[in-house]
Amino acid sequence: MTTLSKSELITAEIVRNYLETVCNEISKVVENTSISSIFSETHDYSVGIFAADARGVSLLARAQSVPVHIFAALTSVETVLKIYEGDIHEGDLFFASDPFYGGSHIPDWTVVNPVFIDGKPMFFTSVRGHVNDVGGCAPGGYNTIAREIWHEGFRVPPVKLRERGVPVADIWNLILSNTRTKDDISGDLSAMVGGCVVGERRLRALVEKYGSGTVARCVDYVLDYSETRLRAEISQWPDGVYRGRSVLDHDYAGGGEVPVEATVTVKGSDLTIDLTGSHPQVAGFVNSVATNTISNIYSSLVALAPDIPVNSGYFRPIKVVLPPHSVVNCDPPAPVGHSTVCIGSDIMEAVMKAFEGIAPDLVGSANIDLVNVRVYGTNSRTGRFFVASDITATAMSAGGAKGTDGWGGYAAPFCALRLPSLEMYERQYPYRYMTVEYAIDTAAPGKFRGAPALHYRRRMLDPVRAIVYNQGYTNPMQGYLGGKPGAGNYFVLNEGAPDEVKVTDACYDVAVGRDRVIFAQSGAGGGWGDPFERDPARVLADVEDDYVSIAAAARDYGVFIDPDTRKVDSAATAAARARAFEARRADTARAA
Amino acid sequence: MTTQSSLQALGRAVARAVSSYAAAVSLPWPIAPHAAIVDSQGEVLATTSAAAAGSIGGAVATLRRFFGDAWSPGDIGVTNDQDAGAPTACDITAVAPVWRDGKPVLWAALRGPVPDCGGWEIGGFSPQAVDRWAEGARFEAAKLVLDGKTRREVTDMLMLNSRTPKLTLRCVRSLAASVSDMAGEAGALLSAASDAGDGAVADALFAPELERIDAAVARSVRRAGKAAAEVTTPFAGLALDPIEVAVVPGNDGLTVTIAAPAIAPRPVTLAPGMGAEIVAAAIAGALDLGTLGTGALARRLRVELPTPSLVAAPLPTPVCLGRATTGAAVFAATIAALADAGIGADGSALWRSYLRVHGGGAAGEAELDPATGKFTPARAAAIRAREAEEAAR
Known part of the structure; x- marks a missing residue:
């Protein structure tokens, strides 16, 4: 551990907070200057500050954004340094997106800006963001029938966007001309670059104030501090081997369910996460490159010790083992488009399930099902082609956790992703929302229940086409410690029309006519704890809110409510719960 | 010199x-x-x-x-x-x-x-x-x-x-x-x-070829001609109106006017530059101009295309099969219009010759499977095999 004097310790804490503040400022710059709603509204981008030394590249700080982005961005920085070794100059600025060159999936673009201090790159400011289109075969970047990476979009290895301060015009143009919405994405890319440049100014100011030597020592300390803290946390956990499993419904290629197996070994202050046993690489676009897998693992882990500063020091005690040629560590040219979240969220879930036995008070739905319908076509109001980045149908509501029910619209590990106002979407895209509401009896039962599923209906104002990519219909997000899974996800295209079609897995390039309706049920995270231990008063409140029906209250919670008086029948409830506990005890004894 | x-x-x-x-x-x-x-x-x-x-x-x-x-x-x-x-x-x-x-x-x-x-x-x-x-x-x-x-x-x-x-x-x-x-x-x-x-x-270099072109037009094109040709595509149910071509001789060469249906929902539309190229190829072949070594023909040929349409559509229209489908119809209609104008030519042979010399892609449209619009499996396999050989070097 880096040793600092008392006054330096204070400086180190100032430096740490300063770095996080700079990340937040970069994030604000991107939010305020980008054009596409996927950036400015949905906030599907992340910010990090990195440093490189003899030990390698380190994440120093991040904005509170999408963790799977920024942990993977670390690999992008590493790849830039490797490929451009000896050819990085002051004023250079890099771009990368290819999954097999340190990326995760093609739409996640990464900008890396070296900050030169005393003639050397001391820091790297970086923004990684999900752009709305990357060319390729399917508008919007989610090609449900992709069988190889070339079906998914334009691949960009690490390239210089700016060389010695001069923009490289043809590279900018190559990247942007391989998107269908060049004008918008041009603004988004400029916002990413602008954010990095603002970050650079702030970092220079930091070094000017404290000197590069002091700042470097503080950074070392900050990294060491997080490592020390996490090791102390791990040491509290019982040594042992723990297993978790998560299952993806299908691989989009007729290949059936795709399980992810996680084995977590706690030994002293070390943690090993081994995904051996996970499904081999598949034909469809849920394969994950190692970078994406590791990023999702890290995302789970940061939820388990939320008060420790997250940086590369945090990850030093963690060893990751990934089986080769597998769905969690695939080889090119596998398609990977949906992997950031599906299979990514399953990776998170499998790891989190393993932690049920390690830190039961900390676990909870650590994932989202990024399922969606991509609508595209020509907007008659503007005359322009559009790809809707609307993510309202994404099942990102939270599950229950110890002490709290799940809440709608935000998933803990994707804390920065936001559901924009429907009016903003309606302004941008040719459809109108008819309903958005919680659906009764869809919340995952638990002592602390998940958020109910949301029902969305939107009516098209223009004829459009749609791609649906859906998971979690047969394997919805799991519950923890006896909590149940919630309702699954599915879509209905042309609802109520003769050509209505319910989509529980995927469809590609389907016509949806003017005035036709698209319906979506987006499920939510699982419950936490035994639902029969839920406070009957809370069950009654859920009934009053129309989250739970009286019948479901009895069935799922053992809480009996008089339909006339709307009061809990305490005697019946106690008796039913006692019977249930007794039956369960008997089952357990038989199984033993 | x-x-x-x-x-x-x-x-x-x-x-x-x-x-x-x-x-x-x-x-x-x-x-x-x-x-x-x-x-x-x-x-x-x-x-x-x-x-x-x-x-x-x-x-x-x-x-x-x-x-x-x-x-x-x-x-x-x-x-x-x-x-x-x-x-x-x-x-x-x-x-x-x-x-x-x-x-x-x-x-x-x-x-x-x-x-x-x-x-x-x-x-x-x-x-x-x-x-x-x-x-x-x-x-x-x-x-x-x-x-x-x-x-x-x-x-x-x-x-x-x-x-x-x-x-x-x-x-x-x-x-x-x-x-x-x-x-x-x-x-x-x-x-x-x-x-x-x-x-x-350019003026100096073009002069001899312009002379040849002018002589051939004067000798062969006796009147205006007009014709149409159907577009054949691999897509069942894709019905397209025929391509119509009119050839009109004038003092400064030929004016070719093409009438075409709207852009198709399949990649059978011609990219913007291809219509004129195909017309030029058909005319050069039908007039039997022999080998031309300059761009002189462009000075004697005015091609008018409706844009955007099936014969000329910019981004984002897909165009990869445009030459093999709509292009073939443009070529055939041009040859037929020239025939109407008094010039007889074997359009099929000239089209095959054009594709052989100008075919696009890795091996050209001549290698397409007409039923699928893709390269034949044999050609695709040959490409992969050659790549494997290159990678092994």
Whole structure:
């Protein structure tokens, strides 16, 4: 551990907070200057500050954004340094997106800006963001029938966007001309670059104030501090081997369910996460490159010790083992488009399930099902082609956790992703929302229940086409410690029309006519704890809110409510719960 | 140096570029590279294909427009943009300036195929493409070589977006080498000649060919002609109105007017430069003009196309099967219109000959399976096998 004097310790804490503040400022710059709603509204981008030394590249700080982005961005920085070794100059600025060159999936673009201090790159400011289109075969970047990476979009290895301060015009143009919405994405890319440049100014100011030597020592300390803290946390956990499993419904290629197996070994202050046993690489676009897998693992882990500063020091005690040629560590040219979240969220879930036995008070739905319908076509109001980045149908509501029910619209590990106002979407895209509401009896039962599923209906104002990519219909997000899974996800295209079609897995390039309706049920995270231990008063409140029906209250919670008086029948409830506990005890004894 | 000897020397330079490229890439299937020397006015002083002169000239114009004055000795630009003359995304045109007195006065251009450029299908023919991006990676305008150095960024992007990265690298390197040699030769010839590339050279070089063209038109085209042809596509249920072509002789050559239906929802539309190229090929063949070594034909041919329509549609319309489908109909209708005007020609033979010499993509439309609109499995396998061989080297 880096040793600092008392006054330096204070400086180190100032430096740490300063770095996080700079990340937040970069994030604000991107939010305020980008054009596409996927950036400015949905906030599907992340910010990090990195440093490189003899030990390698380190994440120093991040904005509170999408963790799977920024942990993977670390690999992008590493790849830039490797490929451009000896050819990085002051004023250079890099771009990368290819999954097999340190990326995760093609739409996640990464900008890396070296900050030169005393003639050397001391820091790297970086923004990684999900752009709305990357060319390729399917508008919007989610090609449900992709069988190889070339079906998914334009691949960009690490390239210089700016060389010695001069923009490289043809590279900018190559990247942007391989998107269908060049004008918008041009603004988004400029916002990413602008954010990095603002970050650079702030970092220079930091070094000017404290000197590069002091700042470097503080950074070392900050990294060491997080490592020390996490090791102390791990040491509290019982040594042992723990297993978790998560299952993806299908691989989009007729290949059936795709399980992810996680084995977590706690030994002293070390943690090993081994995904051996996970499904081999598949034909469809849920394969994950190692970078994406590791990023999702890290995302789970940061939820388990939320008060420790997250940086590369945090990850030093963690060893990751990934089986080769597998769905969690695939080889090119596998398609990977949906992997950031599906299979990514399953990776998170499998790891989190393993932690049920390690830190039961900390676990909870650590994932989202990024399922969606991509609508595209020509907007008659503007005359322009559009790809809707609307993510309202994404099942990102939270599950229950110890002490709290799940809440709608935000998933803990994707804390920065936001559901924009429907009016903003309606302004941008040719459809109108008819309903958005919680659906009764869809919340995952638990002592602390998940958020109910949301029902969305939107009516098209223009004829459009749609791609649906859906998971979690047969394997919805799991519950923890006896909590149940919630309702699954599915879509209905042309609802109520003769050509209505319910989509529980995927469809590609389907016509949806003017005035036709698209319906979506987006499920939510699982419950936490035994639902029969839920406070009957809370069950009654859920009934009053129309989250739970009286019948479901009895069935799922053992809480009996008089339909006339709307009061809990305490005697019946106690008796039913006692019977249930007794039956369960008997089952357990038989199984033993 | 006389005009004729200049023309012959430039002709040899463009022919050498094509043959050196073909030899360097060593592909076991027929390929159809073409080269041209273009002057600063955009006129094609020498070319291996009078028909392709316009589309290659379009590529030169696009790169000049994009980079403006930002050219240095040793630079080579590339484009595969179908709006800039490429028949498919797999046809890359490399362009190198020819320098005199510190400024580019001529432009050497070489168009050759790479075996794959991403998209749905290997080889660039993707019947399922809903738009241009689905057909392959778009390289609108990039410097492949800057100040004499090949740019890793551009070759990496070309390779990464290809199922045949090794072959693609070989192809683009060969394009660069051959176009660079061609530019060097043209530069030497220019130094030897007394004229600059200001249009006077074109006037002098074109004169003999213009004489031949005028004589052939006067001899053969007796009246205006008009005809139509059906568009045949691999897509069941895709009904398209016929292509109508009218040929009208005038004092300054021929005016060809095409009437065509709207853009189709399938990739059977022609890219903007292809309609004129196909008409030029049909007319040159039907008039039996023999080998034309310049872009002179363009001065005697005015092609009027409805835009956007099935015969000329810019981005984002998918166009990869345009030449094989709508292009064939344009060719047939042009031949039939010429027949109506008094010129008899074997249109089928001329079309086969055109495709053999000009076919786009890794092996050209002649290798397409008419039932699927994709390369035949045998051709696709041959491409993969050649890539494996290249990778093993």
